[in-house]
Amino acid sequence: MTLTYQPTASHFVNGRYVEDTDGARIDVIYPHTGAVIATVHAATPALIDEALASAKAAQVEWAARSGTERGRVLRYAADIMRQRNRELSHLETHDTGKPLSETLVADAASGADALEYFGGLAGTLTGEHIPLSDGDFVYTRREPLGVCVGLGAWNYPIQIASWKAAPALACGNAVVFKPSEMTPLSALKLAEILMEAGAPAGLFNVLQGAGDVGAALVTDPRVAKVSLTGSVPTGRKVYAAAADGIRHVTMELGGKSPIVVFDDAHLENAVSAAINGNFYSTGQICSNGTRVFVHDAIYDAFVARVAQRMDGAVIGDPMDEATTVGPMVSARQREIVAGYITAGREEGARLVKGGAMLDGDGFYIEPALFADVTDEMRIAREEIFGPVMSVLRFHEEAEVVARANATEFGLAAGVFTSDLTRAHRVAAAFEAGTCYINAYNLTPVEAPFGGVKASGVGRENSKAAIEHYTQIKTVYVGMNDTEAAF
Numbered sequence: 001m002t003l004t005y006q007p008t009a010s011h012f013v014n015g016r017y018v019e020d021t022d023g024a025r026i027d028v029i030y031p032h033t034g035a036v037i038a039t040v041h042a043a044t045p046a047l048i049d050e051a052l053a054s055a056k057a058a059q060v061e062w063a064a065r066s067g068t069e070r071g072r073v074l075r076y077a078a079d080i081m082r083q084r085n086r087e088l089s090h091l092e093t094h095d096t097g098k099p100l101s102e103t104l105v106a107d108a109a110s111g112a113d114a115l116e117y118f119g120g121l122a123g124t125l126t127g128e129h130i131p132l133s134d135g136d137f138v139y140t141r142r143e144p145l146g147v148c149v150g151l152g153a154w155n156y157p158i159q160i161a162s163w164k165a166a167p168a169l170a171c172g173n174a175v176v177f178k179p180s181e182m183t184p185l186s187a188l189k190l191a192e193i194l195m196e197a198g199a200p201a202g203l204f205n206v207l208q209g210a211g212d213v214g215a216a217l218v219t220d221p222r223v224a225k226v227s228l229t230g231s232v233p234t235g236r237k238v239y240a241a242a243a244d245g246i247r248h249v250t251m252e253l254g255g256k257s258p259i260v261v262f263d264d265a266h267l268e269n270a271v272s273a274a275i276n277g278n279f280y281s282t283g284q285i286c287s288n289g290t291r292v293f294v295h296d297a298i299y300d301a302f303v304a305r306v307a308q309r310m311d312g313a314v315i316g317d318p319m320d321e322a323t324t325v326g327p328m329v330s331a332r333q334r335e336i337v338a339g340y341i342t343a344g345r346e347e348g349a350r351l352v353k354g355g356a357m358l359d360g361d362g363f364y365i366e367p368a369l370f371a372d373v374t375d376e377m378r379i380a381r382e383e384i385f386g387p388v389m390s391v392l393r394f395h396e397e398a399e400v401v402a403r404a405n406a407t408e409f410g411l412a413a414g415v416f417t418s419d420l421t422r423a424h425r426v427a428a429a430f431e432a433g434t435c436y437i438n439a440y441n442l443t444p445v446e447a448p449f450g451g452v453k454a455s456g457v458g459r460e461n462s463k464a465a466i467e468h469y470t471q472i473k474t475v476y477v478g479m480n481d482t483e484a485a486f
C-alpha cells in the first residue's frame, strides 16, 4: 500500500496520539482487496476516562476565548484540510472503498466547508436584550453545553466527524468522537489538524471501539450532549441511554426517501438525480432516493434511460480516478445488499440490470435497477444502504404523495416537475426533513440537514445547528425596589 499519511496510533487524547494495546484489536480492511491495511485497538475504560477528563478541562479554557478567536482556529483548520485534501482523500478511499473521484470532492472538502462556515459564525453568536416595564430587563447568554460526544457511521467518516466538531467547537464545547469501528482512521487526522491549527489539548479527542465504547461515552455523567449518525435501531438505543441522563441529542438516522418524477419533468435531469441518489458512494448514503416513483406516461422511457446510462458506470479500483463505482465498505454490507436483491426478485420485482457480486477479493457488487416494484416489497420499505434503485409506478399527485409519505422514515424527498405550483405543493406535503425540487442529495453547509419521524431529531449544518450546541441562560435584571406581600 502506498499510504504515507496514516495516523500513528489508535486514539487521539489530550492533544496527542495514544496507543493502548490492552483494548480489543480492530483490523482496518481495504474494501478493494480485502487486505488488512492498519490495526487499531478499542479504548479501555481508563482511556475513556482520560479523554472525558481532558475534554472537560479543555472546554473551560476554550469557552473563555472569544468567538472570533475560536473561529480563527476552525478557519485555519479548514485551510489545512484543503491543503491536505489529496492525502486525506487517499486515506478515506482506503478506509471506505469509495472512489477517489468522490473522496477528492465530497469528503474532506465538505469537512473543510463546515470548519470554515462555523468558524465564520463563531464570532457572531450572541444572546438577546429584552426590555421590560419600569426599566427592568432580561438579557440572555448563549452558552455552550459542555462536553459533547459524537458517534459516527462508516460512509462519510471525516465529513461526519467535521459536521459534528465544527458547530460544537464554534459554540465553545469540547468533543469526544468515536468513529465507526469499520472506518477509524480519518477522524484521527481531523484531531491532528485541529491541534495544528491552535486548538487546546483535549478539545477534540478520538477514541476507537465498537458500540460498547460508544455506550460508555453516552452514559458518562460528564457528557452533556450526544450526536449520533447511524441506523434507526442504534438511534433508539443511544437516544434512550442519553435520555436517562437528560442529555441533549442530535440523531441523524436512516432513510427510505422518495424521488417523485412527474410526466412533465426534464427526463434527463431526473435520471441523473436518480443515478446520483442511488449509486453515488455505492449507494451508502442515508438520504438516498431509493424509492423512485415515476409517472405512468414516462415510466418505460425512464427505466430504459436509467438502464442505458448504467452502461457508463466504471466499476473497479477506487484509486483510479476514472472509477465511478467502488466496492461496498465490507463483506458483510455486501451480503446484506445481495440479500435484498434476492428478496426483490423473489417478491416479483423485475431486475432490469446489474445486481451481481463480482469475483475477486474486493467487496464489489454491480449497481442494480429494479422496475415494477410495489409498495409492500421489502426493497421498497427497508433501508438497504447499497446500490439498489427501485422504480415504482404512479398515476396522480395525491396518490403518490400519500405513498411517498407511507414510511416510518422522513429524511429526504425529491420532486421533478416543470409545474411551479405543483413543485412547491408537493414539497410542502412531503414528510421529510430535506426536500428537493428538480435537484437531489445536495447538502451544502449553509442549509439545515436532518430528518423527521424515525429519521432523527435535530439539525446539522447551517445556523440551525447552533441551537443544538448551545443553551440559553436567562438573566433577569431588576432596576426597581423589590416588593413583597408582607
Ligand code: NDP
Residues within 6 Å of the ligand: 151, 152, 153, 154, 155, 156, 178, 179, 180, 181, 182, 209, 210, 211, 212, 213, 214, 215, 218, 228, 229, 230, 231, 232, 233, 234, 235, 237, 238, 251, 252, 253, 254, 255, 285, 286, 287, 383, 385, 411, 451, 456
Ligand atoms: P450504526 O447505527 O451501526 O452505528 C453508528 C455508530 O454508533 C457507530 O460508531 C457504532 O459503533 C455506534 N454504536 C453502535 N451501537 C451503539 C450503542 N449501543 N451505543 C453507542 N454507540 C453505538 O450505523 P452504521 O455505521 O451501520 O451506518 C449506517 C447507518 O447510518 C444507516 O442507517 C444510515 O442511514 C445512517 N446514516 C445516517 C446519516 C444521516 O445524516 N442521517 C448519514 C450517514 C449514515 P460501531 O459501528 O463501531 O459498532
